[in-house]
Amino acid sequence: MAHTIAGVVYKNLIKPVLFRCDPETVHDKTTKIGERLENQEWLLNRLFAYQNTILRKTVLGLEFENPVGLAAGFDYNGHLAKVMKHVGFGFNTIGTVTAQKYEGNKPPRLARLPKSKSLLVNKGFKSDGAEIIARRLDGKKLSRHMIGISVGGSNVPEVNTTSKAIDDYLKTFNLFKDRQYVKYFELNISCPNIAMTESFSTLKNFQELVRAIGSLGITQPIFVKMPSEIALEESDALVRVALGHGIRGFIFSNLIKNRNNSALEKEEVAELRDIPGNFSGAPTAENSKRMVKHTRDTFGADVAIISCGGIFSATDAMERFSLGADLIQFITGMIYEGPQLAGEINRGIARFLATRSHRSPG
Numbered sequence: 001m002a003h004t005i006a007g008v009v010y011k012n013l014i015k016p017v018l019f020r021c022d023p024e025t026v027h028d029k030t031t032k033i034g035e036r037l038e039n040q041e042w043l044l045n046r047l048f049a050y051q052n053t054i055l056r057k058t059v060l061g062l063e064f065e066n067p068v069g070l071a072a073g074f075d076y077n078g079h080l081a082k083v084m085k086h087v088g089f090g091f092n093t094i095g096t097v098t099a100q101k102y103e104g105n106k107p108p109r110l111a112r113l114p115k116s117k118s119l120l121v122n123k124g125f126k127s128d129g130a131e132i133i134a135r136r137l138d139g140k141k142l143s144r145h146m147i148g149i150s151v152g153g154s155n156v157p158e159v160n161t162t163s164k165a166i167d168d169y170l171k172t173f174n175l176f177k178d179r180q181y182v183k184y185f186e187l188n189i190s191c192p193n194i195a196m197t198e199s200f201s202t203l204k205n206f207q208e209l210v211r212a213i214g215s216l217g218i219t220q221p222i223f224v225k226m227p228s229e230i231a232l233e234e235s236d237a238l239v240r241v242a243l244g245h246g247i248r249g250f251i252f253s254n255l256i257k258n259r260n261n262s263a264l265e266k267e268e269v270a271e272l273r274d275i276p277g278n279f280s281g282a283p284t285a286e287n288s289k290r291m292v293k294h295t296r297d298t299f300g301a302d303v304a305i306i307s308c309g310g311i312f313s314a315t316d317a318m319e320r321f322s323l324g325a326d327l328i329q330f331i332t333g334m335i336y337e338g339p340q341l342a343g344e345i346n347r348g349i350a351r352f353l354a355t356r357s358h359r360s361p362g
Contacts, residue, residue, distance in 0.1 A: 006047050010338030023110040023119070027074075035079045038140070044086035050343040052350045055090070059326045060221035060249055060304045062183055064146055066090035066346045068317070071308050071329035072150035072186055072225070073121070073280075077128045081147055082140045088342030093329070094133065095150030096188045099171040101129035102155050111272055113279070115265040117312065119332050121255055122277030125155040130172045134179070142181035149176050150186035150225065153200075162205055166212050177218045184220050187213070187247070189238075190227035190254040201227045203237050210245040223249030223306060228256050228287045232294050239295060243302060251306040251329070252291040256284050263310075281332035285310025289323055296324025312337055314348020321349075 018026050037044060045051070055066035069091040070084050076095055084092040104126030111120040127133070137147070151172045153165040169187075176182045189200035189209070200209050213222070224242055226235060230253075239250060255278035259269050263283040288309040295303060307325035311317055312333040320328050334341050 006340040007338045007344065010340070015336075015338070019112060019114070022108075023112055024108070027110065031075075031079050034083045038080075038082040038086075041086050044083065048340045048343050049086055049088035050346040050350070052346070054350050054353050055346055057090075057326070060184070062146070062221060064090045064327065066342075067321075067327045067349070068342045068345050069093065069306070069327055069329040070334075070342075071331045072096050072188065073123070074331045074334075076123070076126060078133045078137050081137055081142060082145065085145050087339055088346060090346075091146035091148060091183075091327070093148040093150050093186055094137070095186070096125050096127065096152040097130050097133050097149055097172055097176075098125050098127045098152050098154040099130050099168045099175075100127075100154035100156050100159070101132070102127050105155075105276070108275055109277075111275060111277070113265065113268040113272070113281075114336075116263060116268055116279075116282060117310075117332070117336055118264065118279045118281035118283050119335065120272055120275060120277040121280055122275070125152050127154075130175045134175055137181065138179070140181075145181065146183050147181050148184040148186055148223075149182050150188050151176075152188040162208065165200070166209055169209060170212055170216065173213060173216055173218060177216060177220065182220060184249070185218065185222045186225050186251065187222055188225045188254075190225050201230065201238065203234075203241065206238055207241050210242055210247060213247075214245045221249050221304070222247045223251050223304070225251045225308075226253045226291065228253040228284055228291075228309070229258060232291070235291060235295070236298060239299060239303065243299075248302065249304045249306070250295065251308050252288050252295065253284065253309060255280055256287065280309070281336070282310045282312075284308075285316075289320065292320060292325050293323040311345075312341075314345045314352075317345050317349060318352055 057064050057067050070089045072093040072095045078094045105122050105124035109123045153168050159165050159168050200206050257278050261283040288307050292307045305325050306327045307320035308329040311330040317328050
């Protein structure tokens, strides 16, 4: 009942006001409010979360309370690390975190496309930097939380060669790998709005990067954040390289660049023609589904898969699981549907599982 009320209030009262304001300003203010509420566990659980043991799932040796995660890109500086569990998420990825501080690409860095159920994103790894974020997280009590760190290369002029970029990645991994609250890592090789000299989604560079990461003795599972607009055979080649270096987790997938994507409303895109950036939400869904199914069919149980992109409901989530995903992630769905979405999806998953096993969903 609380989820339903929260959703109605958000969609009919709060969202219309927020959507009249600059989206990055809304994000920043929401982050501040969320962090102030991080110790109000009972209230947040009551309003937003849904808990049921039927939702527990073990992936790569980690036991998730539920399979619904917050994707990297929302809590990029770790302010909400403690609160997202109580909003209903089974796991929360911080970042993308970079070794060096970066103020972000030139504004505007966010824009809404309501008809397309999408966001234009052009943050470019905006980050407080790994050391500041680590100190912030060290000050929070996170032992009961499923926290991951998304690691990317610093989007700064001096990181201008492949070897420098690899060293930059390694600094962040080294900083976090021995912190007990970090349960998993994401390796972001696919952000489409940064200005790095060479891409790590190319096979040669990716091989060098994962070989270097393999030398660090990281014990946490690593999930590779894969490009969205990539040929299946190229994706398969990256997966094989990762598997050869002991990395079994993959996230399908990142933002899309193609402004002719059929899920984008042409009028909305035309209004943003002078603003650089790439698109989240509904336009990413088909690529994510295609790559999840193909990768599961190709590699079977050798891989663990997170489906990310275009998830707005429990029905969307169940479709991703049916295609082969172990876990799901979203951001845009929460912005359009409301902060109760994780709880709603978990309730829907629990009902499905209970029907299948003849158990009560609670």
